[in-house]
Amino acid sequence: MSERERVILIGCQTQKESDDTFLTSLNELRALADTVNAEIVDVFTQKREKIHNALYIGTGKVEEIKQYIEENEIELAIMNGELSPSQIRNLNKHWDISVIDRTQLILDIFAMRANTKEGKLQVELAQLEYLLPRLHGQGRALSRLGGGIGTRGPGETKLETDRRHIQSRINDIKKQLKQVVKQRSQYRERRKKNSAFQISIVGYTNAGKSTLFNRLTNSVSFEEDKLFATLDPMTRRLHLSSGFQALISDTVGFIQDLPTTLVAAFRSTLEEVLEADFILHVVDASNDRAIEQEKTVYSILEDLGAEKIPMLTVYNKADLLSEEFTPYSSPNAVISAKNSDDLQRLLQKIESTLKEEWNQYKVAVPKDEGTLLHRLKQETMVQDEHFDEEQEQYLVDGYADPNSPIYNEMKKRANENE
Structure with missing residues (x-):
C-alpha cells in the first residue's frame, strides 16, 4: 500500500497466561503487523481474570482507547487474539474504526504471500470459513477484504452477498483442493518410484529457511526478513559432496497458536513434510525465544505425525550471536546461511547424520x-x-x-x- 495505515495493537493478558508468554505473543503480533507495513502508533495492554465476553477487554479500557483513537487519527485496531463475531461488532460500534483480530491479520499476510494455485485456493478457503460466521452486521470489517492491510482475498462484493453464495464457493474450493491434493499426491508417488530421497526444511517463521534453501540449491525462493515470507512449497535438487542427490523442499513457517482454520486449510501444504525422509529443522539462534520456537515446531510436527522422521537441527544466524550459544537439540549444526564455509560444513553434517541412520x-x-x-x-x-x-x-x-x-x-x- 502507498500510505502506511495507522494502527494500534491491543492485548489482553488473563490470569492463566504468564508475563513471558504474553510478551512473546505481543512481540509476534508486532512482527506480523510490521510484515504488512503497518505504522504501529501505540500498544495497549490489560490484565484481566478472563476475556470480556462482549468486548474482549474491559469497558474502562474501551473508553480510554476510544479517546486515543479520536485524538490520534487511528485507522485500525488489531487485537492479539481471535475475537468472536459479536466482540468485533461491539468494538466496531464503540470505536467507529476497523477492528481485526490476530487470525485475520495472518490471513491478510497469507493472501499477500500465496503464489501457486493451491496456495491461493487455501487462503481463500481459510478467509471464507473465518468470515462466514461473522457476516451479520459487519459491513465495515468485511469491506477490508476489498482493500485492507495487504489483502488480496476474494473481494468485498463477493463477501457481501448471502451465506449460500459463500457456502457454495467454499464447497467449490474444497472440490478444487481435493483435485490439487490428488495431483500433488501423484507427483509424490512418482518421486518415490524414481527413488528420490526427500529432505524438508521446516522451522519457525522468519528463521531463515528460504535463505538456507536458496544458498544450498542456488535457486530464487522468496526470502525476506519478515514473517511468513514463504507460503508455497518449492522443491529443488541438492547435491552432497559424496555425489548423493536428494530433493529438498522449502515449507511454510510455523507460528505459535496458529489458528485452527489455517492449520486445516494448509494441511496439504504441511503434509509435504510427512513425505520427507529427512528433516532440516532451522532455528533462529539469535532470537531470545529460540528454544520456545523450537518446541513449537516439535509440537506441530508431532501433531502432523512427523516426529519420527530423522532430523538435523540447524541453528541459523550464528553471525548475529553476541555470546556463546548452547544448542538445545542434537544432532545439530550452528551456522550462518550466508557463510559459504558454514554451508559446506552443513552439507558434511547432513552426510554424517544420514550415515548414522x-x-x-x-x-x-x-x-x-x-x-x-x-x-x-x-x-x-x-x-x-x-x-x-x-x-x-x-x-x-x-x-x-x-x-x-x-x-x-x-x-x-x-x-x-x-
Whole structure:
C-alpha cells in the first residue's frame, strides 16, 4: 500500500497466561503487523481474570482507547487474539474504526504471500470459513477484504452477498483442493518410484529457511526478513559432496497458536513434510525465544505425525550471536546461511547424520553394469570405489537408505551370490 495505515495493537493478558508468554505473543503480533507495513502508533495492554465476553477487554479500557483513537487519527485496531463475531461488532460500534483480530491479520499476510494455485485456493478457503460466521452486521470489517492491510482475498462484493453464495464457493474450493491434493499426491508417488530421497526444511517463521534453501540449491525462493515470507512449497535438487542427490523442499513457517482454520486449510501444504525422509529443522539462534520456537515446531510436527522422521537441527544466524550459544537439540549444526564455509560444513553434517541412520554396504559391480554404478553414486553415499582388474568388477563401499529401492536390489543380489 502507498500510505502506511495507522494502527494500534491491543492485548489482553488473563490470569492463566504468564508475563513471558504474553510478551512473546505481543512481540509476534508486532512482527506480523510490521510484515504488512503497518505504522504501529501505540500498544495497549490489560490484565484481566478472563476475556470480556462482549468486548474482549474491559469497558474502562474501551473508553480510554476510544479517546486515543479520536485524538490520534487511528485507522485500525488489531487485537492479539481471535475475537468472536459479536466482540468485533461491539468494538466496531464503540470505536467507529476497523477492528481485526490476530487470525485475520495472518490471513491478510497469507493472501499477500500465496503464489501457486493451491496456495491461493487455501487462503481463500481459510478467509471464507473465518468470515462466514461473522457476516451479520459487519459491513465495515468485511469491506477490508476489498482493500485492507495487504489483502488480496476474494473481494468485498463477493463477501457481501448471502451465506449460500459463500457456502457454495467454499464447497467449490474444497472440490478444487481435493483435485490439487490428488495431483500433488501423484507427483509424490512418482518421486518415490524414481527413488528420490526427500529432505524438508521446516522451522519457525522468519528463521531463515528460504535463505538456507536458496544458498544450498542456488535457486530464487522468496526470502525476506519478515514473517511468513514463504507460503508455497518449492522443491529443488541438492547435491552432497559424496555425489548423493536428494530433493529438498522449502515449507511454510510455523507460528505459535496458529489458528485452527489455517492449520486445516494448509494441511496439504504441511503434509509435504510427512513425505520427507529427512528433516532440516532451522532455528533462529539469535532470537531470545529460540528454544520456545523450537518446541513449537516439535509440537506441530508431532501433531502432523512427523516426529519420527530423522532430523538435523540447524541453528541459523550464528553471525548475529553476541555470546556463546548452547544448542538445545542434537544432532545439530550452528551456522550462518550466508557463510559459504558454514554451508559446506552443513552439507558434511547432513552426510554424517544420514550415515548414522543408514546401513553400510559393500558390493561388487561387474564392469559392464555402468548404469548400476551410476545409480550407486547418485542414490547412495559412496565412500570408496576401486576396480578389481582380475575379477573385472568395481568394488564399492558406501551407505544406503535401508528403505530405498537400490538397497533392496543390492540385498537381493548379495543373497543370490551367497
